[in-house]
Amino acid sequence: MTKRELVREAAKAHDLPVSLAQGLLEALYDSVVDRLIRIGRQTVPGLGTVTAERRPGRARIDPETGQRIVGPPSTRVRFAPAESLRMAIRGDDPEDTPKPLVPRSDPIVEAIWRATGQRHSGKFIGRFILWLGTIYARELGEGRDFPWPGFGTVTVTRRPARPGRNPRTGAPLVVPPGLRFGFRPSTALKAGLADGPAGLDG
Numbered sequence: 233m234t235k236r237e238l239v240r241e242a243a244k245a246h247d248l249p250v251s252l253a254q255g256l257l258e259a260l261y262d263s264v265v266d267r268l269i270r271i272g273r274q275t276v277p278g279l280g281t282v283t284a285e286r287r288p289g290r291a292r293i294d295p296e297t298g299q300r301i302v303g304p305p306s307t308r309v310r311f312a313p314a315e316s317l318r319m320a321i322r323g324d325d326p327e328d329t330p331k332p333l334v335p336r337s338d339p340i341v342e343a344i345w346r347a348t349g350q351r352h353s354g355k356f357i358g359r360f361i362l363w364l365g366t367i368y369a370r371e372l373g374e375g376r377d378f379p380w381p382g383f384g385t386v387t388v389t390r391r392p393a394r395p396g397r398n399p400r401t402g403a404p405l406v407v408p409p410g411l412r413f414g415f416r417p418s419t420a421l422k423a424g425l426a427d428g429p430a431g432l433d434g
Contacts, residue, residue, distance in 0.1 A: 235379075263343035264276060265424065268421070269424045272285070278314055278334070279317060280312050281314075286306075286429065289305045313413050317368060320369035322411060338358075340361070388412065
């Protein structure tokens, strides 16, 4: 799904002009990126948690001189899906899927409210955020990656059942099928995190 397609679907789903739907989506993603850069972590209800982890430079041996050198530090961005997203993609019974809540005091709601000129209520913004989670579940569940310019791309891989062993008894067993989530940060997000999240400095 492209940015344009997502904006149009958001506008239709919430009976909004395309410009307002785009403003909401941009405010949402911008607030996630901003908090990632500032404090290294942001949770989007119904979607998941994105974290930025500062890793020290790795030591290696220079093949030409034989000297030990340490590379520059780096920042790793990870995505942990909300349980409701994981269960929806897996096809679990909707009755068993936890219903995420978006309190009006959530920092992401406040950020979107301010970024959009206080045009929308906190309740409406909460519904909008949860709607986005259902779109992620649909797209990822149908095998399509979900990109957003300036933020990154969420991916999911289905792992088939495979043989394994009980770590305690050594008895053979079948490991059930599962989902593996990944995240590829955009070039802009990588640049913003080049010096590590500000909240993790020192």
